[in-house]
Amino acid sequence: MSTVVLLLITGLGLGALYFLVASGLSLIYGLMGVLNFAHGSFLTLAAFLGWETARALGADSWGALAAALLVGAAAGALVAAGTELLLIRRLYERHIEQVLVTVGLALASVALFDGIWGTDPQFIRGPAWLAETTEILGARIPNNRFLLIAIAILVLLLIVLFLRFTRYGLIIRAGVENRSMVTALGIDVRRAFTVVFAIGGAAAGIGGVLASHYFGYVSPQLGGSLLIFAFIVTVIGGLGSLPGAAVASVVVAVLQQFANFYLGGTGDLVVVLLLAVVLLVRPRGLFGRAA
Template sequence: MSTVILLTLTGLGLAALYFLIASGLSLVFGLAGVLNFAHGLFLSIGAYATWWAAPRWGLAVAVPLGIAAGAATGALVEVVLIRPLYKRPTEQVLVTVGLSLAGVALLQSVWGADPRTYPRPAWASEVTTIGSAQVPDDRFLLIGTAVVVLLALLAFLHKTRYGLIIRAGVENRDMVSALGIDVRRAFTLVFTIGGALAGTAGVLGGMYFGSVSPGQGASLLIFAFIVVVIGGLGSVTGSAVAAVVVGLLQQFVNYYGTAGAGDVSVVVLLALVLLLRPSGLARTAATA
């Protein structure tokens, strides 16, 4: 029983990471139509910013700084690189591909390819006993953050004017433009939000894995892509549900099956979803 509790909470912790990455990807794709390979770079930049700042100014400053660094990178990439290419979707993907290659190499040249030990608050290293299971506290940090982010995102999308524009844009971008609303401002906004969420995921991922390396973003990104497709492109709740399913499936199969079987089973799930329900779990890709 204790194994099941531990696996569940660890799986949910992983799901929290996937959700933080996938929700940003999903919004960016849903609204702006950009498949963002540089999303992993936003994550790594956020993670490294916090890693760099923590010994200097402490975590209370470093964590917001990491999130802000992710957001700033997202906004900068949108304004400088993506915006000139809005009529050419393939080129947009290509630019983000080039950016992810160059960015990871840049991080590598500054901080080296080896993993660096990541700072974390002291209480996150302790364990809490639930039933008979000893659960590390960093799982709760991840899950708690993801739940807060999910609620905040939903509130933003459903209660604010910009949220309305984003939801409408995901559904029908041309119609929103035709009504005289500048959708491109919303593009910058979703890139910034996506960058901030990726930066958060980078910081939390560093604490969860205990280390940070330049390639970390890219390896998480692939599972985030899978979560986005399973959840339905453009749907935040879809991403949340898919992240939980993927995280739990991966943890349980990896534990009870052979090593690596969990990762493979996630891909099998993806294939099944695509065959049975090609538009993803959310079916309509616009219900945010």
């Protein structure tokens, strides 16, 4: 029983990470049709800047962690918005080229991080409570899982509230439904594109700082390894669907944890298998709209 609880909560924690990356990917794809390969780089950059911030402020206080999260979110949002304005905007409606530009950005930025921070993982420290465990139903759960889950739920709520109750949220939701109609009504969707990129970047930035606590280190490869699973999550959940991304994150991560434990470390393979099955049975994903 205690093993099941441990796997379940650890899976939820990992799912929270996947969601933070996948939510941005899904929103960006839903509105603009851009598959953002540079999303992992936003995450890695935020993780490194968050780590530097926490180091400067004394790594084991809660204030430093909060500052790291803020810096991470801000860095993610700024870089993402910059990417949209400088690179993506020039290539509207040319989806393949947009993907290619983000691929180039991902390659170049990871190489740059290698140069600045070195290729070896940098081990990090956080508030002492995060490294401790709490006992639930006999399972000793690392506390950082709770932090991950709480923040991911908070981010999900904030995004949902933003989409429901603000003017930009309305434009974005309408744009996902039918972009040409929104443009025809005289609304500049382009600004919404930048906003969506910034939101996605901020979520990925928060995810980056939290990922460094989940794994215990930061490295230039951090974003790339999470990005592949975030892609899988996005496709399983249905490209462009925020609830789909949330549900699929949890399903994928929990399944991965259980398969890793009970099926001899085959978690990654099981996830790929799940993707293949979902695409064969339901090519648009769990929550995707019919193409």
